[in-house]
Amino acid sequence: MEHHGPKLLGSSYHDPLMSFSLFQKFSVHRPEVYWSAVIKELSVVFHEAPKSVLDTSENSKNGGAWFPGAVLNIAECCLLPMESQKRTEESVAILWRNEGSDDSSINYLSLKELRNQVMLVARAIDKIFMKGDAIAIDMPMTCTAVIIYLAIVLAGCVVVSIADSFAANEIAKRMEVAKAKGIFTQDFILRGDKKIPLYSRVIKGTSCVVIVVPAHGNDVGVQLRSHDLSWKDFISSAGSLPSRHNYPPVYQSADSVTNILFSSGTTGEPKAIPWTQISPIRCAADSWAHIDIQAGDICCWPTNLGWVMGPIILYSCFLNGATLALYHGSPLGRGFGKFVQDASVTMLGTVPSLVKYWKSSKCMEELDWTKIRIFGSTGEASDIDDDLWLSSRASYRPIIECCGGTELASSYIQGSLLQPQAFATFSTPSMSTGFIIFDEQGIPYPDDQPCVGEVGLFPLYMGSTDRLLNANHKKVYFDGMPTYKGMNLRRHGDIIQRTVGNYYIVHGRVDDTMNLGGIKTSSVEIERVCNRADENVLETAAVTITSNTGGPERLVVLVVPKNQSAKCDPEFLRTKFQKAIQNYLNPLFKVSFVKVVPEFPRTASNKLLRRVLRDQLKQEYRTYSRL
Template sequence: METHGSQLLGASSYKDPITSFPLFHKFSVYWSLVLKELSISFVQPPNCILDTSSDPSKHGGTWLPGSVLNIADCCLQPSSFPNKQDDSVAIVWRDEGFDDSEVNHITLKQLRQQVMLVANAIDANFSKGDAIAIDMQMTVNAVIIYLAIVLAGCVVVSIADSFAPKEIATRLRVSNAKGIFTQDFISRGGKKFPLYSKVIEAAACKVIVLPVIGNDVGVQLREHDISWNSFLSSGKQHRSHHYSPFYQSIDSVTNILFSSGTTGDPKAIPWTQLSPIRSAADGWASIDIQPGDVYCWPTNLGWVMGPTLIYSCFLSGATIALYHGSPLGHGFGKFVQDAGVTMLGTVPSLVKAWKSTKCMEGLDWTKIKTFCSTGETSNVDDDLWLSSKSYYKPIIECCGGTELASCYIMGSLLQPQAFGAFSTPSMTAGLVILDENGVAYPDDVPCVGEVGLFPVYMGATDRLLNADHEEVYFKGMPLYNGKILRRHGDIIKRTVGGHLVVQGRADDTMNLGGIKTSSVEIERVCDRADECISETAAISVSPANRGPEQLVIFVVLKNGYNSDAETLKKKFSKAIQTNLNPLFKISIVKIVPMFPRTASNKILRRVLRDQMKHELSVHSRL
């Protein structure tokens, strides 16, 4: 199999150079196999794998047209392909602070019964098609609620538990959510942090509140809100424990996720029932997720990795491992050991913290056969340390997007891997690297440029709820082999050896701790942090030896005002954590007399970024 650029299964031009099979025949062969291996069960099977004639406005064609299913039901039912049985362990978990207790577990049959119980309660409180938000930690109950919402024919609205009230309110408004599941508190690092109080500041709709500890909610609820126990009781009164899934067409929306744009509201990205299939397929093909694997990835349902983890495990027959607490300490590492985790997902900043604090010393992680990493640029030294924890097992790098429901480039166990790099486009995905004039470099040439994705991409969005999909992803993109390329926004480098390295974003979107945000969002908050500020410019830079992006704020002061960088850093940090996200950390504040600008007066953040990279490079050599 070729590994350079677009020369992968279904990703070269519209004839295969080896077999001469048409592109769509290869798609049919591959995806037919995947549907079987992932135990996808249709109530009404598709007419074909891909139809490119029915709707010319869809650049990637119509996938699995005519099919009807419920993707949550596929997750919950036993299947011989894969070997997923009622007594298979579906989830293992442990609560923080109980490091010496036995690991808890729930079987597939028990999980199905719990999901049906919650689905009955959803029917008693909501209507089919309602959008229902989840803003809570990634716990067993969160997974049950997620599957129950989809099983009941409603739509999950994904909200991260770290968001400030304003960000929660925006997502509830854009999605028109009719209700929201949350917790009274967040338990992390041995401390409790308020969550319900943040949610009710943002939400006028009904809130269903789960206790973080014990059976009783630890806060006073509003009159129209309801406790978890009362909510479940409403389902028991409504119907029996059995539940009949709500079957829908393949293109029905099941989940609304969000990705920051460069201005205004975050993009509301709808996942249809195609999206989980794509997510699970990438894990099956590149990471080799199989029945019997125990897959752990500290994440949240507010981010794409939350739903991806659920579907990757349950459609492949693997077990999800969940730690109810902070992944930063020894307790998490001991859970990985005790749960027998075979696949561990990370973000680079998490690995850096483990390495620097030495909190994972003395643990046995040798059951891990594969590490995965996404969200940020990896640091080679940190990767080497991580790999050494399990006899130098491979680290599979993953890079994609919420709107793709997948990774467009990945590592692969079938190819030699390099730390911090990708070895191939994902299966049936195609890409080219464009020069400054929008012309594609040859597939075997080392180069750097903006990536352009082939539009025939199974699982990628064909709509946005609050933006023009055509304008966001296709307007202004060049033609390649007669098709308009899909915009993704990454700058990538192809090395002499054919590996791919992500160099950053083509626009002013930045990636902070695995969370994409924009310069404009950061600047809007910082501009109001102190009266001395005339203007700010936010950029992110990666260290010289790679690693997570660092947030840098440039400041121009008003005439006649004085301040210092350290004072402003504290004020900016407080403003960002209050109004945007408490996980965003400022590395550097730099006061400058003016900003470089274009002829139309736009700030040249690219110039500021280059200047800071140069300063950091010089500093690292001293």
């Protein structure tokens, strides 16, 4: 398989596997050289060129100043033809299909049509808002939502990303923190025959102007407040042709904020994370170097602009000259899989729990996914058997695992097509990323030694945040972290394992570690074993609780069965889990009890809320007889 990532940058090594490892290390120690070369590969055009790639003289920033003096508009970069990428005005920029229209033809927008639509919306934004205003988007990731996103940035405003699953109080919290002046939403969310109200939820969370896009047809299907606008009225404010399709981009410094995203809030209040114009460059660069997104690719990654993968896949496509494929509906059903087939998707992004559902429901059987040349996976720990099933859908194409964070605008650890890949593992730190694994005393393990510990990132991390809107950035990411070779390491919070073969496995968050009989382990490690212990187990969650009087942690395994109607005996499952854990993990680990539940609580980005399960169990089982 031809790969268009780092090997294009002139590596002279003969062994491509050794080449990648050495070049990755080179990119860490000589980031100016690496990023100078990468910029030439991407659709990044500076209105005013930077004075340098990196300025480390600013002591106020742990990660230095990237592209100081540069002026650009990153949305404009997404909309320009690029000869080097063979991207023309007629190249297809977006493909999409509506749920329920599974036998209809695929809709598409050319690059020129997309640019005209973005300029039209930007002109309308300019009539209502001021440069620098924060404007929220709370709607499914449709073609219209992508146009709105780019238009807000093109107009010199700031996108506030809000997931469309949030309740009114969560919307209000994010609008307040971001000081948003307005919000784009839909009247409803359509899921099959269901119409889920969205506008009514949004107006409970804000009093500012709401611009409402109809989920179906041309007219909004709800009564609007007097100061709100329908999409039709909003667009009419842009004026008449030809001026409405001619909008000059607002150029700003590279470190100007373009997007405010929020962490998933699994450990408390969600952090408000500002992205600058540099963050999208990091998104696109990692996708180019690791997932091999390139001109001519058709990329589909079901997600939402309220979560980090929305902007990541948007910029990864448009700055690499690829086509963005969007399914306007739920990715759970066969309709989504047929869209992947009919759109000839070449890169499909997934979440492990989504793959698990496809596999158990058999909804993707007999579909032709052979145009897919690569998969991406992120969001949670993958399952080896599920990965094998997914890869088999596309003639055993590779799956590139990605693990990072909103505050990094990327993944710090990934796979690479220039290295052998193993299911459910990572093969390398991402390009230009340095990290160490350290023990409980903060002492780093040697780079060539198999180990398990907390990861500490090198602070020089292109694209990462240097501020938070509602928290102390230094306290959150740097205070209390060990130093390494004179560097104050950056906190990420993952427990990772480096294996004998130099692969990496993420064992969940530091918060999800447990102490069983004096031995530290992780929830993910327990769950990997229990998920395979019985054929009727869909997924498990491992947590620990203590009795009212304290004492050692006791292991509890919660189970979601594949067949909800079948009777599951918790004691039978406890015995099977216990045997599996003894055989494959540690004979000293004891499963105290098992609870069968219909589903697990999750964040809107699909992360398992073990903290919620732990709190519920503490209330329910403190007096349980086994304790």
